[in-house]
Amino acid sequence: LVATLRRAWERADVIIMTGGLGPTEDDVTREAIAELVGETPQIDEAYLSGLRAWFAKRGVAMPARNAKQAWIISSATALANPIGTAPGWFVEKDGHIIIAMPGVPREMKKMWAEQATPRLQAKTGATLFTRTLRVYGLGESTVEERLGDLIHQMNPTVATYAKSDAVDVRISAKASTTAEAEDLVQATAAHARHVLGKYVFGVDRETLASVISKLLLARGWHIAAMESCTGGLLMSYLTDVPGSSDSVWGGIVTYATELKIAQGVPADIIEQYGVVSDATALAMARAIRHNLSVEVGVGITGVAGPEPQDDKPVGEVHIGIALPTGETVTQVNLWGERAEIKHRAALTALNLLRLQLLGEE
């Protein structure tokens, strides 16, 4: 680690590290930085009391080995970690900056955004403004093809990222003021929105579920779902959104066919068309909408795998949507493992609902 840090030090002004700040014996990032800069770690007593309090709040004694998470060296400032035990280090020495953050993704992201970025900006005098357009329904390479020459621009830069719930188009501009950087981003974002059209569902930290939550709130509508193959995942995504209790009424997971019938799906529809069919998906949407007296009913039935069901292949999913303004039902054929099919089925349902609410097909 010290050899690698030394090489980085020789060629870079800013070194960013993640991981190795935990309490266990193989967490030696602090030791490596201290050796590199030739300093000896001391215990930060205030941080140590904070650590003890963190554990006490959770009803457990602090393990002795966690004490090293309170280490500090004189050229470092501790970066607060409100959602974990390991603080980061912001080291300034001989014109170099080293930023060490935890490896746990959610702790690292929060620390990067709230603690590291502002300090870095203050040091460099440059501002970066970033806007992310979130895209659902197009693959990453299709998004890149549509963006064309935008990908080769230098300021703002445009880059695509395949995320598990969207393809993200990140547009970043650098300028001496935030307003200037934002203006640069705005123009490119407008162009990108034009070529990507209805596939752009939101920006930055928005999700399909949060966008739907907003659309429902604006109409004063409530939603309920009857889920089979997604097993509750659609409802879970909808309830991930803070404040979703204002638009999410509830839902039913009808894994067993008998339960679908007990919940109002006509037995003759299931018999005639099969459990995995457009007719059943729509009947599920209608039944839940009626039974729970909500404006928006969604029904999902399909084959999550790994085995086919009733001669329907793995990945065949039917989604029914019943709204006050009309009904729609769609079949999609998804790929991947079981959890992946559930995930994509739930996202596909959310996107269909979004397009319906926006009055598009």
Place this chain on the structure above:
Amino acid sequence: LVATLRRAWERADVIIMTGGLGPTEDDVTREAIAELVGETPQIDEAYLSGLRAWFAKRGVAMPARNAKQAWIISSATALANPIGTAPGWFVEKDGHIIIAMPGVPREMKKMWAEQATPRLQAKTGATLFTRTLRVYGLGESTVEERLGDLIHQMNPTVATYAKSDAVDVRISAKASTTAEAEDLVQATAAHARHVLGKYVFGVDRETLASVISKLLLARGWHIAAMESCTGGLLMSYLTDVPGSSDSVWGGIVTYATELKIAQGVPADIIEQYGVVSDATALAMARAIRHNLSVEVGVGITGVAGPEPQDDKPVGEVHIGIALPTGETVTQVNLWGERAEIKHRAALTALNLLRLQLLGEE
């Protein structure tokens, strides 16, 4: 990239890379390897037809830029990627091996396990046997403290990993035969199980949900859940398990209080004890167990945040479990953001249910 690869080449026999195999312009891992070894990529026509078929199956034309995913160089063997478009490369040249795999985690993991590892083993003649003990209910540092000197053993090695659904204790032994390596692992695993006790819920790829699925199947029991703050996530975890339709009956997400009452939770219990209470959680478990005529009923109510509810703090969760053999209800106080609290609440419920089914507290 080429400079970094060259440095790795100078100090290592085996170089493992992930990422940069996508179709876009910044995916240049193939280019870098080809330059390092001084070879020119050619199109593998058979792979190219396969790629075209992959896209055709999904009803879209292959974007032109995906063609470079069919590139190969003469010292490389393509590693199949059955769940994505980017094949890996297994390069052998001048006594060095380079393994390049996709960055998408699930594609990489599958390729590593099924394609890369067997080839590496064949080359090195050594066998590694690994067993992972999965632990729930203890923090990583407590697990490490309990394991004590095991952590310092050399063969097998013992290491802990904080995963989102467990603390994993990975025990790995190296030997000339698999049987020999397995024997080494077995003895250490028995010791680790002894010091970790009931907190070990499974091994290797088992999850809390898959373990419960097995326990229920063994008893011929069915499960149903009434979920409030987890919003369907518990049911979704249960239905992530292949074959779970044999033990999962269904569930109800009762986000609205009126819906809880409509589904059989006595209004006077909610009035007297509050929606977020032991009494309501147990009443939910009883109601779903009764209404859906299943052996196992689970009720979850709590505050997912970000705002407190009815004077109850964010993270307070009550879990009720009703079984043919008795009932139990527990309150836990969880921390983290909304999605994190939902996740931990669902896992805590699964673990409580596991301990109940095993007849432990």
